Amino acid sequence: MGLGECLKSQVLCHVLIGYVFLASGLLINLLQLCTLPVWWLNKSLARRINCRLGYCISSQAVALLDWWSGTECTLYTDPKMYPLFGNENGIVVLNHSFEIDFLFGWSFCERFGVLGSSKAVVKKELAYVPVIGWMWYFTELVFCTRKWEEDRITVPQSLQKLRDSPENFLLLLYCEGTRFTAQKHRISMEVAEKKGLPKLKHHLLPRTKGFWVTVQNLRGSVAAVYDLTLNFRNNETPSLLGVLRGKKYHPALYVRRIPLESIPEGEAECAAWLHKLYQEKDGFQEQYIQTGRYPGPVVSAPRRLGPLINWLCWSALVLFPLGAFLVSLLSSGSTLTILASLAFCYGASLLFRWMIGQTEISSTSSGYGNKVNNS
Ligand SMILES: CC/C=C\C/C=C\C/C=C\C/C=C\C/C=C\C/C=C\CCC(=O)SCCNC(=O)CCNC(=O)[C@H](O)C(C)(C)COP(=O)(O)OP(=O)(O)OC[C@H]1O[C@@H](n2cnc3c(N)ncnc32)[C@H](O)[C@@H]1OP(=O)(O)O
Numbered sequence: 597m598g599l600g601e602c603l604k605s606q607v608l609c610h611v612l613i614g615y616v617f618l619a620s621g622l623l624i625n626l627l628q629l630c631t632l633p634v635w636w637l638n639k640s641l642a643r644r645i646n647c648r649l650g651y652c653i654s655s656q657a658v659a660l661l662d663w664w665s666g667t668e669c670t671l672y673t674d675p676k677m678y679p680l681f682g683n684e685n686g687i688v689v690l691n692h693s694f695e696i697d698f699l700f701g702w703s704f705c706e707r708f709g710v711l712g713s714s715k716a717v718v719k720k721e722l723a724y725v726p727v728i729g730w731m732w733y734f735t736e737l738v739f740c741t742r743k744w745e746e747d748r749i750t751v752p753q754s755l756q757k758l759r760d761s762p763e764n765f766l767l768l769l770y771c772e773g774t775r776f777t778a779q780k781h782r783i784s785m786e787v788a789e790k791k792g793l794p795k796l797k798h799h800l801l802p803r804t805k806g807f808w809v810t811v812q813n814l815r816g817s818v819a820a821v822y823d824l825t826l827n828f829r830n831n832e833t834p835s836l837l838g839v840l841r842g843k844k845y846h847p848a849l850y851v852r853r854i855p856l857e858s859i860p861e862g863e864a865e866c867a868a869w870l871h872k873l874y875q876e877k878d879g880f881q882e883q884y885i886q887t888g889r890y891p892g893p894v895v896s897a898p899r900r901l902g903p904l905i906n907w908l909c910w911s912a913l914v915l916f917p918l919g920a921f922l923v924s925l926l927s928s929g930s931t932l933t934i935l936a937s938l939a940f941c942y943g944a945s946l947l948f949r950w951m952i953g954q955t956e957i958s959s960t961s962s963g964y965g966n967k968v969n970n971s
Pocket residue numbers: 681688698700701702704705714715716717718719722740741742743744745747751766767768769770771772773774783784787800801802803804805806807822824851965966967968969970971
């Protein structure tokens with residue numbers, strides 16, 4: 597085992613990474629809170645500032661993936677479309693089969709220069725997660741309850757706010773609405789059968805209402821739907837803990853750009869269009885599993901230095917006071933202070949572990965989609 601591998605497996609390194617993420621993240625959340633008065637004075641400026649602050653948090657996770665674990669994603673797409681990525685607003689439709697599929701989305705957003713302004717339609721529960729959830733509140737993510745009676749009012753309102761976004765954005769929509777499990781797949785195929793729709797092998801049946809309201813509310817301000825299909829070599833199942841331990845994964849992503857004008861306006865037609873899209877996605881997944889490739893040529897999208905520099909800067913900023921504190925603690929010799937500090941560190945590491953748990957299907961998978969009804 598080389599020095600790098602040895603370092604990546606050390607619990608102390610993981611604790612320090614967690615500390616940097618939490619300390620810098622909470623500081624950034626506080627800065628975001630301080631931008632509240634700016635929203636009333638100059639909304640566009642407040643949004644730009646919050647995009648930069650959001651970048652400071654999300655790019656730490658990207659640095660962990662791109663630079664710490666060294667994961668490289670193989671991108672399959674049309675090279676003629678590639679220059680448009682990040683240079684226009686887009687709705688991203690991605691399969692929701694992996695615990696940290698969002699992180700690979702973030703990694704590409706970074707490469708296309710829109711990480712700070714990246715958006716998603718996320719379940720409301722995530723708004724309460726410290727650091728990430730609080731940051732999302734300020735970067736105007738669209739929160740939903742996954743109860744259509746409520747979402748039909750609130751989701752369009754949030755989407756309307758994005759129309760005059762001062763920066764280009766990619767809005768991620770997991771139409772499956774929940775992470776893939778064998779049970780949810782079985783139930784959703786029962787729904788498919790009842791609706792007379794063809795069965796999907798690798799996806800849950802997409803929920804169509806969210807897609808329809810998203811397209812309708814963003815028509816005129818979004819140029820295209822980006823259809824993304826993600827999978828991993830050798831049936832890898834990536835996890836945040838794996839990335840933290842420096843495990844290198846081998847993702848492959850197929851991106852298709854579909855002009856928004858080509859999507860039907862009526863709800864029923866739009867729903868049928870989405871079901872057809874998922875049938876195509878299922879075919880692409882099958883092709884990847886059979887051949888190890890997606891259709892189309894491979895395009896290079898190199899990782900950028902930005903996340904690494906950001907991470908190093910925040911690390912220096914929060915590790916220096918920690919070092920000074922530890923020195924003064926040890927020299928003070930007070931047993932009570934040392935015990936209190938140890939208890940605080942233990943609490944902070946539990947919080948970090950809980951946050952990682954939010955990405956884990958085994959610990960936090962909701963009951964949504966476990967029954968043949970809306971919930
Ligand atoms: C080039 C670019 C390259 C790279 C860039 C890539 C991407 C990066 C971009 C941005 C990244 C930014 C941030 C990402 C970071 C983090 C995000 C991470 C995670 C958060 C993810 C989530 O939280 S996912 C969960 C929340 N999101 C959603 O749910 C969205 C999808 N859902 C919907 O759209 C729903 O319609 C709804 C939520 C709006 C409402 O849900 P509800 O259930 O109330 O109603 P529905 O009408 O949808 O459902 C009822 C219909 O469904 C049928 N039904 C019943 N049971 C089932 C079942 N088990 N399975 C399927 N269908 C079922 C039912 O019959 C109803 O049918 P109708 O015919 O009557 O409609």
